[in-house]
Amino acid sequence: MRLQQLTAEHRDAILAFETLNRDYFAASVPDRGDDFFADYPARHAALLAMQAAGTDHFHVLVTEDGTIAGRVNLVCVEGGEAELGYRIGRDFAGRGLATDAVRQVCELAFAEYGLKRLRAATTVDNxxxxxxxLRNGFTVVGETTLDGQPALLFTRA
Known part of the structure; x- marks a missing residue:
């Protein structure tokens, strides 16, 4: 597996990844909605524009044959901070890939992107x-709700 920064060439593979895993992801995180899938090429172009502007850093976890196994993103980059989000496809879950990919993105965040703090949130039942x-050095700093579900807030500096 290789972690790569998002490029235009990933567009079709990401759409396939999100489509294949839609129900799997919706079981633990809010569904992206039909509009996300209907106009994904425009969405992908917008992601690349945000990345070029430096407001977000998008990454994909890619297998040797080019299949997308997961995504790890740093969004809302501002003031030396960003929010971390990630998802691993059903066929790749339970292998430690999320832990490793998040570790790699945290290293990039601090060493390459110059960030000082990362934030994340997840529902209590996830x-x-x-x-x-927790394996990647985040600590719980508070509580919130995500789509009406109880959730925890995390940070890592």
Whole structure:
């Protein structure tokens, strides 16, 4: 597996990844909605524009044959901070890939992107996501709700 920064060439593979895993992801995080899938080429172009502007850093976890196994993103970059988000496809879950990919993105965040603090949130019942964050040095700093579900806030400096 290789972690790569998002490029235009990833567009079709990401759409396939999101489509294939839509129901799987919707079981633990809010669904992206039909509009996300209907006009994904425009969405992908917008992501690349945000990345070029430096407001976001998008990454994909790619297998040797070019299949997208996961995504790890740093969004809302401002004042030396960013919000971390990630998802690993059903066929790749349970192998430690999320933990490793998040570790790699944290290293990039601090060494390459010049960030000083990362934020993340996950619902209380998403034990896998909580474990990934804790394994990567995040600490719980508060509580919130995500789509009406109880959630925890995390940071890592």
């Amino acid at each position: 034990h896998g996501s909580r474990a990934v964050l």
